[in-house]
Amino acid sequence: MAIYVQSEDFDLSAELKQLTANTASTIGAVVSFVGLVRDIIGETSLTALELEHYPGMTERQLAAIEAEAHQRWSPIKTLIIHRYGRLHPGDQIVLTIVASTHRATAFDACRFLIDRLKTDAPFWKQEETTQGTHWVASREEDNQASARWKNKTSTNLE
Amino acid sequence: MKILYFSWVRSKIGLAEETVTAPNRVNNVASFLAWMETRGPNYADALANPAIVRIAVNQDYASANHPINNDDEVALFPPVTGG
Numbered sequence: 001m002a003i004y005v006q007s008e009d010f011d012l013s014a015e016l017k018q019l020t021a022n023t024a025s026t027i028g029a030v031v032s033f034v035g036l037v038r039d040i041i042g043e044t045s046l047t048a049l050e051l052e053h054y055p056g057m058t059e060r061q062l063a064a065i066e067a068e069a070h071q072r073w074s075p076i077k078t079l080i081i082h083r084y085g086r087l088h089p090g091d092q093i094v095l096t097i098v099a100s101t102h103r104a105t106a107f108d109a110c111r112f113l114i115d116r117l118k119t120d121a122p123f124w125k126q127e128e129t130t131q132g133t134h135w136v137a138s139r140e141e142d143n144q145a146s147a148r149w150k151n152k153t154s155t156n157l158e
Numbered sequence: 159m160k161i162l163y164f165s166w167v168r169s170k171i172g173l174a175e176e177t178v179t180a181p182n183r184v185n186n187v188a189s190f191l192a193w194m195e196t197r198g199p200n201y202a203d204a205l206a207n208p209a210i211v212r213i214a215v216n217q218d219y220a221s222a223n224h225p226i227n228n229d230d231e232v233a234l235f236p237p238v239t240g241g
Binding site: 056123 | 164236239
Protein backbone atom coordinates (compact mmCIF):
# COMPACT_ATOMS: atom_id res chain seq x y z
CA MET A 1 0.00 0.00 0.00
CA ALA A 2 1.41 3.36 -0.96
CA ILE A 3 0.09 6.88 -1.51
CA TYR A 4 1.95 9.85 -2.94
CA VAL A 5 0.51 13.36 -3.27
CA GLN A 6 3.10 15.31 -5.21
CA SER A 7 3.70 18.10 -7.71
CA GLU A 8 6.27 16.08 -9.69
CA ASP A 9 5.44 13.85 -12.64
CA PHE A 10 5.55 10.05 -12.32
CA ASP A 11 6.81 7.15 -14.42
CA LEU A 12 4.24 4.36 -14.81
CA SER A 13 6.81 1.78 -15.87
CA ALA A 14 9.10 2.46 -12.90
CA GLU A 15 6.19 2.47 -10.43
CA LEU A 16 4.81 -0.77 -11.84
CA LYS A 17 8.19 -2.49 -11.58
CA GLN A 18 8.63 -1.33 -8.01
CA LEU A 19 5.13 -2.45 -6.97
CA THR A 20 5.65 -5.96 -8.31
CA ALA A 21 9.28 -6.41 -7.25
CA ASN A 22 9.91 -9.61 -5.27
CA THR A 23 6.35 -10.86 -5.78
CA ALA A 24 6.86 -12.91 -8.96
CA SER A 25 5.33 -16.05 -7.51
CA THR A 26 2.03 -14.52 -6.36
CA ILE A 27 1.27 -11.66 -8.80
CA GLY A 28 -0.35 -12.74 -12.06
CA ALA A 29 -2.07 -9.50 -13.08
CA VAL A 30 -1.42 -5.77 -12.88
CA VAL A 31 -3.96 -3.13 -13.94
CA SER A 32 -3.12 0.57 -13.99
CA PHE A 33 -5.12 3.72 -14.67
CA VAL A 34 -3.48 6.99 -15.74
CA GLY A 35 -5.52 10.20 -15.90
CA LEU A 36 -4.35 12.97 -18.26
CA VAL A 37 -5.14 16.66 -18.70
CA ARG A 38 -7.45 17.12 -21.72
CA ASP A 39 -6.90 20.12 -23.97
CA ILE A 40 -10.43 20.62 -25.28
CA ILE A 41 -13.38 21.41 -22.99
CA GLY A 42 -16.53 21.85 -25.00
CA GLU A 43 -15.70 24.56 -27.50
CA THR A 44 -12.86 26.20 -25.62
CA SER A 45 -9.20 25.29 -25.48
CA LEU A 46 -7.41 24.66 -22.20
CA THR A 47 -4.12 26.45 -21.62
CA ALA A 48 -3.40 25.26 -18.07
CA LEU A 49 -4.94 23.49 -15.10
CA GLU A 50 -4.34 24.44 -11.46
CA LEU A 51 -4.98 21.57 -9.04
CA GLU A 52 -5.63 22.59 -5.45
CA HIS A 53 -5.93 20.10 -2.59
CA TYR A 54 -6.41 19.87 1.18
CA PRO A 55 -3.08 18.65 2.59
CA GLY A 56 -3.68 16.12 5.33
CA MET A 57 -7.27 15.31 4.40
CA THR A 58 -6.15 14.24 0.92
CA GLU A 59 -3.76 11.62 2.30
CA ARG A 60 -6.32 10.57 4.91
CA GLN A 61 -9.09 10.01 2.33
CA LEU A 62 -6.80 8.22 -0.13
CA ALA A 63 -5.61 5.93 2.68
CA ALA A 64 -9.25 5.13 3.56
CA ILE A 65 -10.07 4.27 -0.08
CA GLU A 66 -6.96 2.11 -0.35
CA ALA A 67 -7.76 0.35 2.94
CA GLU A 68 -11.28 -0.40 1.73
CA ALA A 69 -9.90 -1.91 -1.49
CA HIS A 70 -7.62 -4.16 0.55
CA GLN A 71 -10.56 -5.21 2.68
CA ARG A 72 -12.67 -6.09 -0.37
CA TRP A 73 -10.07 -7.77 -2.55
CA SER A 74 -7.27 -8.99 -0.30
CA PRO A 75 -4.57 -9.98 -1.11
CA ILE A 76 -3.66 -7.14 -3.49
CA LYS A 77 -0.89 -4.60 -3.82
CA THR A 78 -1.84 -1.00 -4.57
CA LEU A 79 -0.35 2.37 -5.41
CA ILE A 80 -2.02 5.78 -5.74
CA ILE A 81 -0.20 8.87 -7.01
CA HIS A 82 -2.04 12.18 -7.44
CA ARG A 83 -0.38 15.40 -8.55
CA TYR A 84 -1.22 18.96 -7.55
CA GLY A 85 -0.15 22.39 -8.78
CA ARG A 86 0.04 23.73 -12.31
CA LEU A 87 -0.45 21.22 -15.13
CA HIS A 88 -0.81 21.50 -18.90
CA PRO A 89 -2.70 19.58 -21.62
CA GLY A 90 -1.30 16.08 -22.00
CA ASP A 91 0.25 16.02 -18.51
CA GLN A 92 -0.36 13.05 -16.25
CA ILE A 93 -2.56 13.86 -13.22
CA VAL A 94 -3.27 10.62 -11.44
CA LEU A 95 -2.10 7.00 -11.31
CA THR A 96 -3.75 4.01 -9.65
CA ILE A 97 -2.22 0.53 -9.87
CA VAL A 98 -3.47 -2.78 -8.51
CA ALA A 99 -1.49 -6.01 -8.61
CA SER A 100 -3.20 -9.29 -7.74
CA THR A 101 -3.18 -13.00 -8.43
CA HIS A 102 -5.82 -12.86 -11.20
CA ARG A 103 -7.01 -10.19 -13.65
CA ALA A 104 -10.64 -9.84 -12.52
CA THR A 105 -9.60 -8.64 -9.09
CA ALA A 106 -6.99 -6.28 -10.54
CA PHE A 107 -9.50 -4.69 -12.97
CA ASP A 108 -12.22 -4.33 -10.34
CA ALA A 109 -9.99 -2.98 -7.59
CA CYS A 110 -8.25 -0.51 -9.92
CA ARG A 111 -11.57 0.85 -11.10
CA PHE A 112 -12.78 1.07 -7.51
CA LEU A 113 -9.73 3.15 -6.56
CA ILE A 114 -10.20 5.72 -9.32
CA ASP A 115 -14.01 5.85 -9.05
CA ARG A 116 -13.87 6.53 -5.32
CA LEU A 117 -10.92 8.89 -5.61
CA LYS A 118 -12.98 11.04 -7.98
CA THR A 119 -15.69 11.68 -5.38
CA ASP A 120 -13.82 11.45 -2.06
CA ALA A 121 -10.30 12.87 -2.45
CA PRO A 122 -10.31 16.65 -1.79
CA PHE A 123 -8.85 18.02 -5.03
CA TRP A 124 -10.25 20.91 -7.06
CA LYS A 125 -9.43 21.78 -10.66
CA GLN A 126 -9.28 25.35 -11.90
CA GLU A 127 -9.18 25.57 -15.68
CA GLU A 128 -7.46 28.37 -17.54
CA THR A 129 -8.93 28.56 -21.03
CA THR A 130 -8.79 30.92 -23.97
CA GLN A 131 -12.07 32.35 -22.59
CA GLY A 132 -11.05 32.86 -18.97
CA THR A 133 -10.46 31.01 -15.69
CA HIS A 134 -13.06 28.96 -13.83
CA TRP A 135 -13.45 26.21 -11.24
CA VAL A 136 -14.54 22.87 -12.65
CA ALA A 137 -17.98 21.65 -11.51
CA SER A 138 -18.38 18.08 -10.26
CA ARG A 139 -19.99 15.58 -12.64
CA GLU A 140 -23.07 13.54 -11.80
CA GLU A 141 -21.60 10.60 -13.77
CA ASP A 142 -18.70 10.52 -11.30
CA ASN A 143 -21.09 10.41 -8.33
CA GLN A 144 -22.97 7.51 -9.91
CA ALA A 145 -19.76 5.63 -10.75
CA SER A 146 -18.61 5.96 -7.14
CA ALA A 147 -21.99 5.10 -5.63
CA ARG A 148 -22.26 1.88 -7.65
CA TRP A 149 -19.50 0.40 -5.49
CA LYS A 150 -21.57 0.66 -2.32
CA ASN A 151 -23.16 -2.77 -2.66
CA LYS A 152 -21.05 -4.44 -5.31
CA THR A 153 -17.65 -6.03 -5.64
CA SER A 154 -17.65 -5.69 -9.41
CA THR A 155 -19.12 -3.16 -11.81
CA ASN A 156 -19.45 -3.35 -15.56
CA LEU A 157 -19.06 -0.55 -18.05
CA GLU A 158 -22.41 0.77 -19.18
CA MET B 159 -11.61 26.22 16.03
CA LYS B 160 -9.59 26.31 12.85
CA ILE B 161 -11.66 26.77 9.68
CA LEU B 162 -10.20 26.11 6.23
CA TYR B 163 -11.69 27.11 2.87
CA PHE B 164 -10.91 25.72 -0.56
CA SER B 165 -11.62 26.41 -4.24
CA TRP B 166 -14.39 28.96 -4.91
CA VAL B 167 -15.54 28.86 -1.27
CA ARG B 168 -12.13 30.35 -0.40
CA SER B 169 -12.48 32.97 -3.16
CA LYS B 170 -15.97 33.98 -2.04
CA ILE B 171 -15.12 34.21 1.66
CA GLY B 172 -11.80 35.88 0.89
CA LEU B 173 -9.75 33.78 3.31
CA ALA B 174 -7.84 30.50 3.09
CA GLU B 175 -8.16 29.84 6.81
CA GLU B 176 -9.00 31.48 10.11
CA THR B 177 -9.07 30.60 13.80
CA VAL B 178 -12.27 31.58 15.58
CA THR B 179 -14.22 30.79 18.74
CA ALA B 180 -17.74 29.72 17.90
CA PRO B 181 -20.63 30.74 20.19
CA ASN B 182 -22.02 28.17 22.64
CA ARG B 183 -25.05 27.41 20.48
CA VAL B 184 -22.76 25.85 17.87
CA ASN B 185 -22.60 22.15 18.72
CA ASN B 186 -22.98 20.34 15.40
CA VAL B 187 -22.60 20.81 11.64
CA ALA B 188 -26.12 22.22 11.19
CA SER B 189 -25.73 24.88 13.92
CA PHE B 190 -22.20 25.65 12.72
CA LEU B 191 -23.44 26.40 9.19
CA ALA B 192 -26.36 28.46 10.51
CA TRP B 193 -23.89 30.58 12.55
CA MET B 194 -21.42 30.91 9.67
CA GLU B 195 -24.07 32.38 7.39
CA THR B 196 -24.63 35.23 9.88
CA ARG B 197 -20.96 36.24 9.95
CA GLY B 198 -21.15 38.52 6.91
CA PRO B 199 -22.33 38.84 3.33
CA ASN B 200 -19.27 36.99 2.00
CA TYR B 201 -20.07 33.99 4.23
CA ALA B 202 -23.77 34.10 3.34
CA ASP B 203 -22.87 34.23 -0.34
CA ALA B 204 -20.41 31.31 -0.16
CA LEU B 205 -22.89 29.13 1.76
CA ALA B 206 -26.05 30.23 -0.09
CA ASN B 207 -26.51 26.87 -1.83
CA PRO B 208 -25.91 24.06 0.70
CA ALA B 209 -26.22 21.44 -2.07
CA ILE B 210 -22.83 22.48 -3.46
CA VAL B 211 -20.90 22.97 -0.22
CA ARG B 212 -19.16 20.05 1.51
CA ILE B 213 -17.98 20.09 5.10
CA ALA B 214 -15.22 18.10 6.75
CA VAL B 215 -14.61 17.89 10.50
CA ASN B 216 -11.08 16.82 11.45
CA GLN B 217 -10.45 15.82 7.81
CA ASP B 218 -13.44 13.49 7.47
CA TYR B 219 -16.71 14.27 5.65
CA ALA B 220 -19.43 15.15 8.15
CA SER B 221 -23.23 15.19 7.98
CA ALA B 222 -25.65 17.69 9.59
CA ASN B 223 -25.79 16.09 13.05
CA HIS B 224 -22.05 15.46 13.39
CA PRO B 225 -20.79 17.20 16.59
CA ILE B 226 -18.48 20.23 16.35
CA ASN B 227 -16.56 21.95 19.12
CA ASN B 228 -13.89 24.64 19.39
CA ASP B 229 -10.98 22.17 19.28
CA ASP B 230 -11.96 20.92 15.82
CA GLU B 231 -10.48 21.57 12.38
CA VAL B 232 -13.42 22.32 10.09
CA ALA B 233 -13.21 22.75 6.31
CA LEU B 234 -15.72 24.05 3.78
CA PHE B 235 -15.36 23.40 0.06
CA PRO B 236 -17.24 22.57 -3.16
CA PRO B 237 -17.77 18.99 -4.40
CA VAL B 238 -14.33 17.63 -5.30
CA THR B 239 -13.07 17.45 -8.89
CA GLY B 240 -9.77 15.58 -8.79
CA GLY B 241 -8.65 12.53 -10.70
